[in-house]
Amino acid sequence: MTPASPLPIEPDWSEDLVLRIDDLCSVLAAYLDASQIEAVRQACWFSAEAHRGQSRKSGEPYVFHPIAVTRILAEVRFDHETLMAAVLHDVIEDTKISKEQIAERFGTEVAELVDGVSKLTQIQFSSKVEAQAENFRKMFLAMAKDIRVIMVKLADRLHNMRTLGAMPPQKRRRIARETLDIYAPISGRLGMNHLRLELESLGFAYLYPLRHRVLADAVRKMRGNRREIMGQLETRVRNRLLEEGVKARVVGREKHLWGIYKKMKAKRLPLKEVYDVYALRIIVDSVDTCYRVLGLVHGLYKPLMGKFKDYIAIPKANGYQSLHTVLFGPHGVPIEVQIRTYDMHVMAEAGVAAHWLYKSPGAQGNPAQVRAREWLQKLLDMQRRAGNSVEFLESVKMDLFPDEVYVFTPRGEIIELPRGATAVDFAYAIHSDVGNTCVAAKVDRRLVPLRTPLENGQTVEVIITPTARPNPAWLSFVVTAKARSSIRHYLKNLQREEAILLGKRLLEKSLLGYVSSLSELPPERVQALVKELNVAGFDDLLADIGLGLRVAPLLAKRLLPGAETVHEAAARSGTGQPLLIRGTEGTVVSFGRCCRPLPGDAIIGYLTAGRGVVIHRDTCRNVADYKKNPEKWIEVEWAHGVSGDFPVDLRLDVSNKRGVFATVAAAIAESDTNIETIQTSERDGVVGTILLTLNVRDRTQLARVMKRLRQLPEVLRLTRRSS
CATH class of the missing domain: 1.10.3210.10 (Hypothetical protein af1432)
Structure with missing residues (x-):
């Protein structure tokens, strides 16, 4: 050149x-x-x-x-x-x-x-x-x-x-x-x-x-007293290290304003109670010396219990390594001390840019570069699972604010997770398939709920079942981006499969009497409709029906022009074959939270765009509004042998006496029924209200529970609630 x-x-x-x-x-x-x-x-x-x-x-x-x-x-x-x-x-x-x-x-x-x-x-x-x-x-x-x-x-x-x-x-x-x-x-x-x-x-x-200016002024005013304390600490530590023949660089460090502001806001502290505004950093020549210096400073000043962190043995996600401890310094002021080697110090300040030498794909690079590439690979996996760019950015933001927790597998391997991570996050950190099929977890050999937050040092074991699948409710408590994106990805695929099956059932129901199966439809009519509606294939059309985006009777008329659909015949004669609901459907058949239908209740289905069929009791107050769109209503009926637990809401007006809450809970437990949520309120000092959500199998079990509760002298009134 x-x-x-x-x-x-x-x-x-x-x-x-x-x-x-x-x-x-x-x-x-x-x-x-x-x-x-x-x-x-x-x-x-x-x-x-x-x-x-x-x-x-x-x-x-x-x-x-x-x-x-x-x-x-x-x-x-x-x-x-x-x-x-x-x-x-x-x-x-x-x-x-x-x-x-x-x-x-x-x-x-x-x-x-x-x-x-x-x-x-x-x-x-x-x-x-x-x-x-x-x-x-x-x-x-x-x-x-x-x-x-x-x-x-x-x-x-x-x-x-x-x-x-x-x-x-x-x-x-x-x-x-x-x-x-x-x-x-x-x-x-x-x-x-x-x-x-x-x-x-x-x-x-x-x-x-304005906040920056006010905080900067406040820190500047308090700097004098703290600097004197830090000066005493630096001098005493430096002299102690010289006495022991330890070569070290001892420097004071002032916490930057954004860090102080975040701590004050998160913990609701005034500035005078933020004790790590100043810290002491000790830089030595080897890892062995780090631990030796830790013992020396603990001999000079008492350490604050629970504040020691060993990031040398277990580095942070970005490769950061140091020993952190908090000492009761001069005049009882807590002072943070960081101890690290020179190489660790360079890595802590420059990270992937430390001693930069661009590596070929086969080379490893420094530890920070290796960890960065692992993180980027994880981002690629998330990007493939994310539905759109906004969802991807949301996942990345979650991943950018880790406050690490370190837990162990039963084999003793360390798994690093962000603060607040649960057993489900742990399962997905091991492998997506483990997360998708987990059903329970043991923490330190004790069974715990999957939503239990994990703590440092715990040993976690995940119990899996090959037939299990992710629960949409997990999205409300998982904290890792990988778990969230994996669950969403699985549910999207599951929703499509279920939507196709439901769409097929709805379309076959509308064509009953003309074809016994969709395979009997004229292929040219199917292809013509697919092309006319500008969808990729017939499965996409069925998925749209199952998700409530298209109405099955209208499409049936277009597939077989001139044929009277079951929907029309039922409307004319008052009869029709209902769609059977098993109660175990997933993402495309759901149950209205407004009325909480149970097996045994008279029910009706409403096609909701994007959600599939929502099942309501036929006495639900929302049915009156929905009937303005009769083409979106479908006749449904409970299938035989429905299994599973269904939530139901009860309201109890009770005498406001000591022990009434325990009496009600004991009566429910005797009926082999689980209480999901419970709320209490006092009306006038004499009468109190208890709002319950129970899990029951059907109307028969509910009737048994209600009968038992009505026998209690403390219960003045009992009703099944609908919003």
Whole structure:
């Protein structure tokens, strides 16, 4: 590649541009060879020519931005291809230069990186949320191909945040919120702590300028007293280590404002009760020395029980390693102490960018890079399962805020989960098939409900049944993105299969008397209707019927013009063959929460768009409204031998006496009936109300329970509730 010559540029900023490029190249001289530096210089001049005439909101030439982004990456010693991509990262999006032209001039690798960073602007979306989510989806997919893409994107966001003051207030707040929600957590997830801290500080300042200013003033005022305490602590620790011949670097660290603000908000604390505003960091030469120093500082000051964390033995998800302890410092003030090696310190600050050397697919890289690639692979799996970009972004956000819990499998393997994770999250962390078929769990050899939150150090065993399937209710308590996306993916496929079967039953019912099976329909009529309605196939048509998106009698008339459907015959004669309901249907046959139908109740079905058939008691108050659309009503009937437990709501007016609650609960237990929920209220001091939700098999069991409750002298009135 021949050396680039400066392009003819505007005289008012040409000298400044040359200085900026020279400054960048002087940083690169510390670790790149001359030919690589020259390649980056040529990319700078190419970018300057491409962005000629473009300015930023601040009024400065646009090319100053990509050069500043490249400088941020150069400070952590990225390879020259990444630096060239950084200086060209807006060329495809904002100029007439194409990806092919970049590939021809600077190589395919640089062109692919630039394309990965470029925003998705050609596709039209229905909302800004969807457009933003799709941009993030593309970014994560590009990251999975080449992790350097996110490095350029993060550096780009950091420089934009540094120059955000030129933007209008509303746009400043939007960009700051996006930074705090997505980009800063990604930096943390990749272990790039120095970058995360600056993104969070700038995001806080622009999103909540008044809160930032007030908190900064308060921290500044309290700094004097705490600094004196920290000075005493540093001196005493340093002297103790020298006495023991331990070579160490002892430095005080001040917690950044966003971290203080989040802690105050989450724990509802005043600033004076946030004790880790200042911390002590001890950096040593080896892992053995870390544990030795831990013993020495515990000998100097008493540790706070329950606050010790060993991230060396069990690193965080992003590869972070340190020993954390909290000491009762001088004057009884709690002080956090972090102990780590020099390598751990570099890894903690730079993460995947530590000692950057881009690896080929077969190479392993540093621990943070390995963990980052594992995380990106997990994101790819989530992306494949997600229904749309908004759902994918929601899953990623959940995954970006882990507060880790470490539990063990029965074999002693460590499984890392976010705080609040349940046994179901654990099952999906092992494998999707384990999660899909889990039915129970043991924690430390004791059976627990699947929704039980797990705690550090527990041993978890999952019990599976091959015929089991995910429960939609799990979505209300799982916390990991993998569990949520796997459950949704399974239920979507299950819903389609069930919708096809239900649609087939409904259509066959409408055609009864003309064909005994849908296979007897004229193929040309079926294909003509499929084409006319613009669906992919007959199964899609059946799925739409089962989901209530299309009405079976109307489609039956179009499949066999002139035939009187069962729906019409039943309406004319007052008779018809009802659809049998087994009670065990899944996602496309549900039971109205308004009336809680039970086997034995007279029931009726209503086709609801997207939900399939909703079963109601024929006395339900909602039936009157639904009958305005008679074509959506279908005759249904309980099948023989219905099994399962069904919820039913009862209201009891009882004498407000001591022990009445226990008396009612005991009577229900004697009837072999389970109480799902219970609420109590006092009406006037004499009469109280108990609202119960019970699980019963049918009307017979309900009648037995109600009879037993009516025998209690404390029960004044008993009714089955309907909303």
